[in-house]
Amino acid sequence: MRDFYQNFLNKEKLYETFYDEKEQRLSFAKLIDYLNYSYDGLLLSDTDGRIFYVNEAVERISGVKNQEMLGLTPEEMQERGFIVSQSKKVLKKNPLTIVQKLKTGKEIFTTSRPIKDEKGETVCYIATFRDISELNELHQEHTFQRDIDYQELQELRSRFLMMDDIVSTSAQMRTIIEKSIKVAQSDATVLIHGESGVGKELIAKTIHNSSSRSKKPYIQINCGAIPESLIEAELFGYEKGAFTGADRPKAGLLEAGNEGTVLLDEIGDLPLNVQVKLLRVIQTGDFYRVGSTTPRQLKVRFVAATHRDLKEMVRQGTFREDLFYRLNVVPIEIPPLRERKEEIVPLAFHFLKKNNEKYQTNKKLDEATCRLLEHYSWPGNIRQLENMIERMVIMSDEDTIKPCVIPDEVLEHRKNEGDLPEPSILMNETEIIPLAELRERTEKKMIARALERYGSIRQAAKHLGVNHSTIVRKMQKYGIESKSTSEHGV
């Protein structure tokens, strides 16, 4: 028996494990018993292939009592119907692996190897018995889980990318959103700077929505829209009798935002005297209603936004330096749309989708239209694009929005940009060419340009002051192809 253990690595441990206290010797029965704990089936067969040992897992997997199996060869098992079929295909020769289908419907992977003695003669065979159905189920479960994980990941990603309806296909915008989500976890004051219509309010709302205050009030105050004489009372509230007409006490906008987030939009328009009071609230949380001597406490997260250059205002003495630094704890700069041109088309499709829902339409954007939108400089930024798409959805008679419905300012800009050359530069300045050739060159260029700009032969003909058939004829003559059928789907 001691020889039997010779190959084990930790012989002492094994000796201890298989030692039978009662019999005062190593126990072979104990070892065999322990093999029953294997999840996979184990079989031993003699040189004729007759099974002389099976562990309990084989019974569980095959559904055949071990006693019934002992002494049988695989062929005899097939005759008795325990095995329905066995693949003659040898998957691997050494070890030999075959697939057996059992009467229970299960598919089994049996891998067997000969056990040899010291002379190299085969003593018996040892085989493992694995339920592939179980493996297949596990694999399916794993694939299913992987699909769920992938789906969740994609959902999270698109939720992040489309968070609160925010398109963020540019790297700049994604960095801004990441920064907003990060800063939302603290109460730090944020100063958002950017041109009008770039999405400052949207970012302020994102900060609020991603913070622990999301269920608390979100108050947006446009400091530029409140008359100077009223702003203090509007922000801080007032007591009865504080001024003529104050016939009852009223809480201010800051109090309305208590425990939540207050966006001070157009902060650069705040008068200097109110700036001092605002600084105190931000620093201490203390404030007084107009006409009151009792201090009140506020727990507000402040976000300020402006399109103005506050640093310059500080230099000019129109904005308090201390307030500027207090607000500018985390600065967020949103670039204008012309500096993230890759976002123009995704934004256009985003607004197209919204307007299709709003007006119950199914309009699409033509490729030429998208190209024109991409080339425009968008001085009014995203707000201008949003309004223009709505206008185009309303104005377009056809399902495909073509360049002919693009407002003049966009088309004019394209012309001014010079990427469509004027007829005068169709030839070089020293060149002399026959007038007929010049006419042909000009005609060809002009027709191609009109087709690109207006997207249809009918519209091009209308703008060139000729009829439809003239354009068709000249297109054939000059080999111009119409792109009017190319379009983007939504």
Ligand SMILES: Nc1ncnc2c1ncn2[C@@H]1O[C@H](COP(=O)(O)OP(=O)(O)OP(=O)(O)O)[C@@H](O)[C@H]1O
């Ligand atoms: N990344 C974006 N994805 C989708 N819509 C956007 C995005 N950025 C801005 N918008 C939309 O554009 C419009 C203008 O944005 P917003 O009001 O936030 O700009 P703003 O910078 O605060 O403008 P203003 O300075 O004039 O107050 C809004 O309707 C907003 O929903």
